[in-house]
C-alpha cells in the first residue's frame with residue numbers, strides 16, 4: 414500500500430502506459446481489501462479504454478475474481494467467456510498463466526470440472542519463466558478432486574506441494590494438502606487425513622487467510638468427529654467459525670455447524686443441537702443456493718453466448734450468401750461482357766470476312782469483266798453492256814454509234830519489236846482513246862488488237878469527228894518516246910443505230926464491214942458503214 418501511495422505521488426511523471434498499470438494495481442489492492450465495487454469500476458475502465466491488450470486481459474482475469482467473490486455470477490461468466498476468446502491472442506506466458514488459472518478456478522466453482530481440468534492442463538504448457546508448476550498443479554488437483562477423478566496416493570499431490578514450497582507458496586502448498594485430505598477422506602483414510610490436518614494446522618493459522626482457516630478447521634473438526642474425538646471436533650469447529658458473519662456463504666461454515674450440531678446431539682444436549690442444526694441448515698441452504706446460482710448463471714451465459722454465436726453464424730451465413738450472390742452477379746456481368754466481346758469479335762470477323770469476300774468477289778467480277786492487259790471491258794462484258802445500252806436507247810428513242818477499231822499491221826510490230834512491245838502499244842492505244850471518251854461511253858477489247866467503242870447519244874452527224882479524233886491520237890503515239898518512232902495507227906469502222914437499228918449483231922456487222930473497208934482502203938482511216946470518210950494517210 415505504501416508502495417502504491419509512493420507511486421501515486423509520482424503519477425505526473427508517468428507515461429500513459431504506466432498510469433494504466435497503476436490503475437490495475439489499485440484495482441487489485443481494492444479487491445484484496447474487500448472493496449470489490451471499486452475494484453470492478455477500475456477494471457472496467459481498463460477494459461473500456463486501455464490500449465494495452467495484455468493489461469486488459471489481466472484486468473479481466475482479476476475482474477472475474479471480484480465478480481465471483483461478490484456473487485455476480487452472470488457478469489463473471491460473461492467476462493470469462495470473453496477471456497477465453499481473448500486467450501489465443503495472448504502470448505505472454507505470465508499473462509496467459511494468470512488468465513488460465515482464474516478461468517479454471519471459476520469453472521470449477523461452476524461445477525465444470527472437465528473444462529477446469531482442461532484449462533489447468535494448458536497451464537502446464539505455459540509455465541512463465543522463473544515459476545514452477547505450483548499454481549497449475551493446484552488448479553488441476555482442484556478440478557480432479559472435485560470430480561473425484563484422482564486417488565489419494567497419486568504422486569501429483571506430493572509433487573505439487575514440493576513445487577509450491579520451492580516457490581515459497583505456502584498457502585498454495587496447504588491448498589494442495591487440503592485437496593489431498595479430501596481425497597483421503599473420500600477413501601475413508603481418516604487417520605492419515607487427520608494426521609495431515611493436525612500437522613499443518615498451525616501453519617495454516619499463521620497464514621492469516623480467514624476463509625482458508627475456516628476451511629481447514631471445519632475439515633479438521635469433521636475428521637475428528639468421524640474418528641470419535643468429539644470434544645476436539647467441537648473445539649476446532651467453533652474456532653473455525655468466522656468472528657463476524659460472512660456475507661458470502663461457504664461450505665466450510667456449514668460443515669463446522671454440522672459438526673457442532675452432531676457433537677451436541679451426541680452429548681444429548683438437544684436444545685443446543687437444535688440451535689446448531691438450524692444454523693447448519695441455514696448455512697447449507699445458503700451454500701447450496703450460491704452453488705446452484707453459480708451453476709445456473711454459467712448455464713444461462715452459455716446459452717446466451719451460444720444464441721449470439723448462432724445469430725452471428727446466421728448473419729455470417731447471410732453475409733456469405735450475399736457475398737456469393739454478389740460474386741455471382743459480378744461473374745454474370747463479366748460473362749456477359751465476355752459474350753459481348755466475343756460477339757463483337759465474331760461480328761468483326763464476319764464483317765471482315767464479308768468485306769474480304771466482297772473485295773475478292775469484286776476482284777473476281779472485275780477479272781471476269783475486264784481485259785487483263787488493258788483494263789477495259791472484255792468482249793463478253795462489252796457485249797452485255799452494249800446490249801443493255803442499246804435497249805435503253807431504243808426505249809428512249811436516242812441513237813448510238815459503234816466504232817470498231819483495229820491496230821494496223823500489228824503482227825509486224827510484234828514481229829519486229831517483240832510481243833512485250835506489242836503489249837505496250839496496245840496499252841498506249843487504249844490509254845489515249847480514254848482521252849476522247851465520255852463517262853457513259855463503253856469501251857472494250859474484242860480480241861487481239863481489235864476494240865469496240867459504243868457511244869450513246871451519238872448520230873452519224875457527229876460521230877465522224879470523234880472517231881477521227883481517236884484515230885489521230887493513236888497515230889500520234891508513234892511520236893512517243895517509248896514507242897521509239899514505230900509507226901502506229903488504227904483503222905476504224907463506224908456503224909450507227911440510225912442505219913443498223915438497235916440490234917447489236919447487226920450494228921457490229923455494219924461496223925465490221927466499214928472496218929474491213931478501212932483496211933482495204935489503206936488503213937489508218939475511219940470508215941462509216943454508209944459513207945467512207947476522207948482517206949488520210951498516216952504520217
Ligand SMILES: Nc1nc2c(ncn2[C@@H]2O[C@H](COP(=O)(O)OP(=O)(O)OP(=O)(O)O)[C@@H](O)[C@H]2O)c(=O)[nH]1
Nearest residue numbers: 819820821822823824825827832833835836861862
Ligand atoms: N503483243 C501482242 N500481240 C497480240 C495480242 N493479241 C493478238 N496479237 C497479235 O496481233 C497480231 C494480229 O495480226 P493480224 O490479225 O495478222 O493483223 P495485222 O498484222 O494487224 O494486220 P492488219 O489487221 O491487216 O493490219 C497477231 O500477230 C497476234 O499474235 C496481244 O495481246 N499482244
